Amino acid sequence: MNYFLSKTMLDFFIAFGMVIGGAFLAGIGSVLVFQAPGPAMIDTADKLKIWAIVAAVGGTIDPMRVIETNMLEGHLSPVVQQICIILSAFLGAHMGTELIKLIGAEAL
Template identity: 40%
Template sequence: MNDELFIERIIISFFVAFGVILGGALIGGIGAFLVNQPPMHKINALSGSLKIWALVAAIGGTFDTFTNLERGFFEGTHLILIKQLIFILSAMAGAQSGAMILQWLTQETIS
C-alpha cells in the first residue's frame, strides 16, 4: 500500500466515524422530538452509544482489519500491524470528535 493511499484511508476513516456520530445522533434527535422526548438529551445519549458503530463503519465492517492484525502478530509483518492500529485510532478520533462537538452543542456530558 503506497503512502498516498495510506493517508487517504486515514482521513476517510476519521470522517466516516465523525459522520456516523453526527448524522446518527442528529437524526435520532429529530426522532426523539417526533415522539415527544427531549431531543438534546437524546442527541447526547446517542452520541455516546454510537461510538462503537462509528468505529465498525469506519474500518469497513469486515474482518480484513482483524486478518491484517493477525498477520502482523503471527507473521512478523509489523508495518501492517502499525498501519491497522493507525486506522483504528483515526476512526476512534473521528468518533470522539463528533461526540465532543455534540456535547458542546447540547451542553451536557457524554453519557
C-alpha cells in the same frame, strides 16, 4: 496523497459523520415526539460511537486478521498502519461524540 493517508482521513470522517448524523436525526425524532432533543442526541451519540468505528474500518474481523497475520510473520509496518487506521476512526467517533455533547448541553 498516498493510500494510507487517504484511508486514514476517510475513516476519520466516516466515523465522525455517522455519530453526527445519527445524533442529529435522533434529535429531530425527539422533537417530533415532543421530547427534549439534548438528552436523546447525547445518548444516541454515546451508543453509536463503537458502531461508527466498526463501520469506518470495514468490520472487526478483517482488520484483526491483518494485524494477526502480519504480526506473526514479522511484518510490523502493516500492523502499525492498521492500528493507525483504527485509532483514526476512534478519534473521529470521539470528536463527533464530544461535539454532540457540547451541542446537547446547550439544548438542555
